[in-house]
Amino acid sequence: MTGPQIVIVGAGPAGIRAAETLAAAGLRPTVIDEGARAGGQIYRRPPDGFTRPPETLYGSQAAKAVALHTAFDRLAAAGRIVHLPRHSVVALAGGVLHAVGDGGSRRIGYDRLILATGATDRLAPVPGWQAPGVYSLGAMQIALKAQGIAMGRRIVLAGSGPLLTLLATQLLKAGAGVAAVLDTAALRGQLAAFPDLAVRPSFALQGLAMRARLGRLYHAGVALEAIEASSTGVTAVRWKDAGGRTRRTACDAVGLGWHLRAECQLADLAGCRFAYDTTWAQWLPCADRMGRAGDAVYLAGDGLRLLGADGAEVAGRLAASACLSDLGLPGPDGTADLKRLDRLDRFARGIARAFPWPADQVRALPDDAVLCRCEGVTAGSVRQTAAYGGAEANRVKSLGRAGMGRCQGRYCQIAASDLIASASGLAHAGEAGRLRAQAPIRPTAIGEWLEQE
Amino acid sequence: MSGMAGGRLVRLAETGRAPVRFLLDGVERVALAGDTVLTAVLTNAPALRQAEFGPEQRAGFCLMGACQDCWIWQEQGPRIRACSTPVADGMRLLTRTREDWP
Ligand code: FES
Numbered sequence: 307m308t309g310p311q312i313v314i315v316g317a318g319p320a321g322i323r324a325a326e327t328l329a330a331a332g333l334r335p336t337v338i339d340e341g342a343r344a345g346g347q348i349y350r351r352p353p354d355g356f357t358r359p360p361e362t363l364y365g366s367q368a369a370k371a372v373a374l375h376t377a378f379d380r381l382a383a384a385g386r387i388v389h390l391p392r393h394s395v396v397a398l399a400g401g402v403l404h405a406v407g408d409g410g411s412r413r414i415g416y417d418r419l420i421l422a423t424g425a426t427d428r429l430a431p432v433p434g435w436q437a438p439g440v441y442s443l444g445a446m447q448i449a450l451k452a453q454g455i456a457m458g459r460r461i462v463l464a465g466s467g468p469l470l471t472l473l474a475t476q477l478l479k480a481g482a483g484v485a486a487v488l489d490t491a492a493l494r495g496q497l498a499a500f501p502d503l504a505v506r507p508s509f510a511l512q513g514l515a516m517r518a519r520l521g522r523l524y525h526a527g528v529a530l531e532a533i534e535a536s537s538t539g540v541t542a543v544r545w546k547d548a549g550g551r552t553r554r555t556a557c558d559a560v561g562l563g564w565h566l567r568a569e570c571q572l573a574d575l576a577g578c579r580f581a582y583d584t585t586w587a588q589w590l591p592c593a594d595r596m597g598r599a600g601d602a603v604y605l606a607g608d609g610l611r612l613l614g615a616d617g618a619e620v621a622g623r624l625a626a627s628a629c630l631s632d633l634g635l636p637g638p639d640g641t642a643d644l645k646r647l648d649r650l651d652r653f654a655r656g657i658a659r660a661f662p663w664p665a666d667q668v669r670a671l672p673d674d675a676v677l678c679r680c681e682g683v684t685a686g687s688v689r690q691t692a693a694y695g696g697a698e699a700n701r702v703k704s705l706g707r708a709g710m711g712r713c714q715g716r717y718c719q720i721a722a723s724d725l726i727a728s729a730s731g732l733a734h735a736g737e738a739g740r741l742r743a744q745a746p747i748r749p750t751a752i753g754e755w756l757e758q759e
Numbered sequence: 760m761s762g763m764a765g766g767r768l769v770r771l772a773e774t775g776r777a778p779v780r781f782l783l784d785g786v787e788r789v790a791l792a793g794d795t796v797l798t799a800v801l802t803n804a805p806a807l808r809q810a811e812f813g814p815e816q817r818a819g820f821c822l823m824g825a826c827q828d829c830w831i832w833q834e835q836g837p838r839i840r841a842c843s844t845p846v847a848d849g850m851r852l853l854t855r856t857r858e859d860w861p
Contacts, residue, residue, distance in 0.1 A: 340824055340843070347823060352773070353793040353845065355776055355792055355793045356773050356776075356793060357773065358772055358773060362772075394824070426821060426823065436810070438767070438805060438815060438817060439767060439805075439818060440820070441819070441820055441821075442820060442821050442822075442826075444821065444822070444823060445819070445820060445821050445822035445823070448822045449768070449798070450771070453793075453798045454772035455768050455771065455802075456768065456769040457767070457768055458767060458769065459769055480771045480772060482769070482771060535815070537815075537816070538816070539805055539806070539818070558767065569825070676813070680812070680828070681811075681812040682810070682813040712826070712828070713825060713826040713827055713828070716826065717825075717826055748827075
C-alpha cells in the first residue's frame with residue numbers, strides 16, 4: 307500500500323515497538339539503524355556465527371530480548387517494514403533525512419518522523435582518561451556481548467549507575483579479571499532514594515543481589531583521582547576511599563561511566579525544544595506524554611527520557627499511537643502504557659538521585675587534565691576561555707574548541723558546562739546554555755556530504 | 760601465530776569461529792570471522808594509531824560509533840571506523856599513518 311511515509315530512526319526497544327505498532331495499523335514504516343541487526347545497544351546481537359544462547363547474553367532479560375528480536379525479524383521478513391541497517395542519519399532538513407551507509411548516501415523523505423536514537427554513556431573526565439585502555443562502561447558491555455571479549459586482563463570499573471554493578475557481575479560471570487568496582491555515589495544517597503526504587507521491587511532487589519555478589523570488590527563513595535598510564539596504556543587507578551584514604555589499584559583497562567546521556571542531536575536538528583533537567587544533570591528534549599515533540603516529529607526511548615529498556619518499549623508504542631491518531635488512523639489505547647510510564651519515571655528519577663553526576667569531581671579537575679579526549683583540550687583552557695569569552699557553552703566551543711572534536715561534544719559537553727558554570731559562578735550547568743547540534747552529526751567523507759548539498 | 764603478547768583484549772568466549780587472516784603494519788595476523796576490526800587489531804596490538812592531538816596512542820572508547828576515537832588507516836583506500844567495521848580476509852591495516860609507512 308502507499309500510505310504516509312513514516313521513518314523511524316533507531317532499532318532498539320523503542321524503535322522496534324514503534325515499528326510494530328505502525329505495521330499493525332497497516333502502515334509500512336522505514337526503520338533506519340546503525341546496527342547490522344535490530345536490537346539496539348542493550349539487546350545488541352552478536353554477528354552471525356556466534357553461539358552463546360540469549361540466557362548467557364542477556365541474563366534475566368533474555369525473554370524480552372528474544373521477543374523484540376523475533377518481532378522485528380518477522381516484520382522485516384514479511385515486508386511489513388523496510389529495514390535499512392548499517393546506516394547513520396547524519397542530517398535532517400525540510401522533511402528529508404540524509405543517511406550514510408557502506409554503499410554511499412541517500413536522501414529519504416518522510417511525512418512523520420519517530421526518533422528513537424537511544425543514549426550513550428554519560429562521561430565525566432578523570433585525569434589521564436585519554437590513555438589507551440580506558441573505555442566507557444557501555445563499550446565494555448558491547449565487547450562482552452557482541453564479541454565475547456574482555457577489554458583487558460585486569461579491569462577497574464569506575465563511575466556510578468546501574469550499569470556499573472551489572473557489567474561487573476557480567477564480566478565476572480564470563481571469567482574476566484575485575485580488580486575493583488569504584489562507585490562515586492555515597493551509600494547514604496543510595497539509601498535515601500530507596501522509596502522511589504521500591505516501586506520496581508524486583509529490579510531493586512536484583513541490584514542489591516548483584517552488589518552482594520561483588521563483595522569486597524565494590525567500594526561506595528570513592529573519589530577518583532587519576533588514571534596512571536605508560537606509553538602503551540593504562541597501568542593503575544588512583545582513588546580515595548570513603549574514609550579518605552588514598553589507594554592505588556593496578557590494572558590494564560578502565561571502564562568509566564555515570565549512567566546515561568540522551569542522544570538527541572537529531573531531535574535538535576528537527577527543531578525540538580530542550581529544557582535543562584537538574585535530576586539528570588543534562589539537557590533533554592521536550593515532548594508531551596505520548597512523545598509528540600513538534601511538527602510531525604515524535605520522540606521515544608532513552609533519547610527522550612532515560613527510563614531504560616522497559617520504558618523504551620512503552621514509549622515506542624506510545625509515540626507510534628500518537629502518530630497514528632494525528633494521521634486520523636485508529637491505534638491502540640495508550641492508557642495502561644501511560645500508567646506504566648509514570649511508574650518507570652519515578653523509578654528512573656530515584657536511580658538518578660541514588661547515582662548522581664559527580665559534579666564535585668568535575669569541578670575539582672586540575673587545570674592540566676584533559677577534558678576533551680578528541681583534541682586534548684584541557685580543563686584549564688576551558689576555564690580560561692569561560693573567563694575571557696563569557697559563560698556560554700557555544701561561545702566556549704567556538705573560542706576554545708571544547709565540543710568541537712570528532713565526537714561533537716558527546717563525551718565532554720556535560721563536564722564542560724559544569725566547568726563553565728563553576729568558573730563563572732552560575733548555579734548549575736544548565737545556566738551555561740546548551741551546545742547546539744550541527745550537521746553532519748557523524749563525520750562523513752566530505753564528498754558524500756557535499757554531494758547532498 | 761605471533762603477537763598475542765602485544766594484544767590488550769582477552770577472548771572469553773566464541774573462540775570456535777573460522778580464522779581470518781589480515782596484515783597489520785605488513786605482518787600477517789589472525790582474527791576470527793565476525794570480529795570487528797577493533798577486536799582483530801587489539802587482540803594483536805595495544806593500539807589502533809597515534810593520537811593526532813596528544814602524545815598518547817588510541818584504542819577506541821565507546822564501541823558504538825559515537826566517539827570516533829577508533830579510526831585506523833588502511834594501506835589503500837579510506838580510513839575505517841574500527842568498532843563498527845567487520846574484519847575481512849586480506850585487509851591491510853596500519854597503526855601508523857601512511858606518511859610514516861616506508
Ligand atoms: S570506539 Fe567510539 S566510534 Fe568506534
